[in-house]
Amino acid sequence: MNEILAGLLWYNLFLMASDMTLINPSETNAFLARLAGIVGAAHLLTDPADLAPSLTDWRGRYTGKALGLARPGNTAEVQAIVRECLAAGVPMTPQGGNTGLCGGATPDASGQALIIQFSRLNRIRSIDAVNHALVAEAGCTLAQIQSAAEAAGQFFPLSLASEGSCQIGGNLSTNAGGVQVLRYGTARDLALGLEAVLPNGELWEGLKALRKNNTGYDLRHLLIGAEGTLGLITAAVLKLFPLPKSRVACWLGLTSPAAAIALLERTQAAFDAQLTAFELICPLSLSLVRQHFSHRAQIARIPHAPWHVLCEFSSSDEESALRERVERFLAAALENGIENGVTQEIILAQTNAQRQNLWGLRENISEAQKKEGVSIKHDIALPISRIAEFLERIPPLLAQAFPGIRHIAFGHLGDGNLHFNLSMPEAEANRRLQTRQPEANRIVHDLVHELGGSISAEHGLGQLKRDEIRRYKSPAELAAMSAIKQALDPEGLMNPGKVL
Secondary structure (H helix, E strand, C coil): CHHHHHHHHHHHHHHHHHCCCCCCHHHHHHHHHHHHHHHCHHHEECCHHHHHHHHECCCCCCECCCCEEECCCCHHHHHHHHHHHHHHCCCEEEECCCCCCCCCCCCCCCCCCEEEECCCCCCEEEEECCCCEEEEECCCEHHHHHHHHHHCCEECCCCCCCCCCCEHHHHHHCCCCCCCHHHHCCHHHHEEEEEEECCCCCEEEECCCCCCCCCCCCHHHHHCCCCCCCCEEEEEEEECEECCCEEEEEEEEECCHHHHHHHHHHHHHHHHHHEEEEEEECHHHHHHHHHHCCCCHHHHHCCCCCEEEEEEEEECCCHHHHHHHHHHHHHHHHHCHHHHCECCCCEECCCHHHHHHHHHHHHCHHHHHHHHCCCECCEEECCHHHHHHHHHHHHHHHHHHCCCCEEEEEEEHHHCEEEEEEECCCHHHHHHHHHCHHHHHHHHHHHHHHCCCECECCCCCCCCCCCHHHHCCCHHHHHHHHHHHHHHCCCCCECCCCCC
16 A cells, blocks of 8 residues: 555656646746846756856766856846746756755756756855854855855864855755764754745744754754755754864775774774764775876875875864874884784875865765766765675676676765775766666665665765665655655645655
8 A cells, every 4th residue: 555655756746747848939028027026037047058067966977957157136026937837837946056966956968947046145144153054045155155264263064075066955955964074963964944936935033043943843853854845944053162273184995994994993983073974985985086186196105005194183272282292103003003004004194285285185075086087976875884795795796797896985984874886997887787777786786775775875866866766765755755745745746856
């Protein structure tokens, strides 16, 4: 019965999306004229050349079409746009910095959708240093929020490689993670309240800066991670922390993922919350960074090793005190290097510039892969205790199906999130591999599911995993998700074709 209910709800939503028809040219012109009256003619784009950058995702995997692109300048304009789209039956594709990896901000190929781009909603509305909270509009870049917090003597910990261009609305819509989840949690954990335009055009004013607010269903958590399918986030109250006085980073070579996990346990026991990041990096990913970013002088200092770990510590203590503690801990790790799985000299950054160089190696892995060519990407989460087993069992399974395949594994070991990407060394072999992506996904995702993991950790589902997720979610869960979508967005106009 549950399977039948889930199927019916799914089918109804599919019909809802597929039955939408293009409005005729005169209606289109009238609709666009009304939008221009809302946002101003300069902020309504319809020319194909102007639209082109927003029609393709960052990876270049998905390219769609759109009726136009509107750039609202405030929440009232977002409301007015949603109401016009609702009246005309025009689907909406919200878009922030367009840095997503699953096609969640790319319209479909029908050309019916309006892209709503949030870059003009870029104001820091307020900072409450005493309450450790900041109110930012959805179009603020992550770097902008970090800078505003720091100027107030505060710290906003969400940190991504794309932080100079990604926007907080998109970060919240995908529940972004980043490198400091180990200490501070995901975007969901960092949002105290939201302001959002709901699918009916009504405004939910939920900008409460409270740590405790137990007054019924938490709409905030429903919208975070929904990828714009249940409403459009226009602003958020973000949780701030005291600005660390010191930050120390180090790079270690290790014999295996199991050794890295053992080191993680020892490091957490010794430093607790002062350990803010713990990244696992395979040698092939580092080789690609060496190949495509050879100008980085720091690369020459990284020794070869079977596996690598980059970890960072932060503290309210003076840097000299933190550094001394880290040095003592690392000296003990080196003293029994073979027993601990530590294989090489440990690199301890001596200056902030050196620390940033080490992070540059980690943060350029995705860009190096993009330069190398297309890869099959997996953003998976596993219990930390099962990561070594996954990395031991998956290579022979893939090699049997795809002889010569290479895999790049890196990511946030401290919170169990691996980026596991597949490609072939030669272009033609790699092209053939891409045509067999469903088969590769099945091998990886089935093992992830068997080990109690998730096929999406921090990138969301978007278009990429919309159908794949149905294999791993129960009928009851799918039915509940479909019912929520139907209740909030009965016309199916909010980012159709994503998540569900």
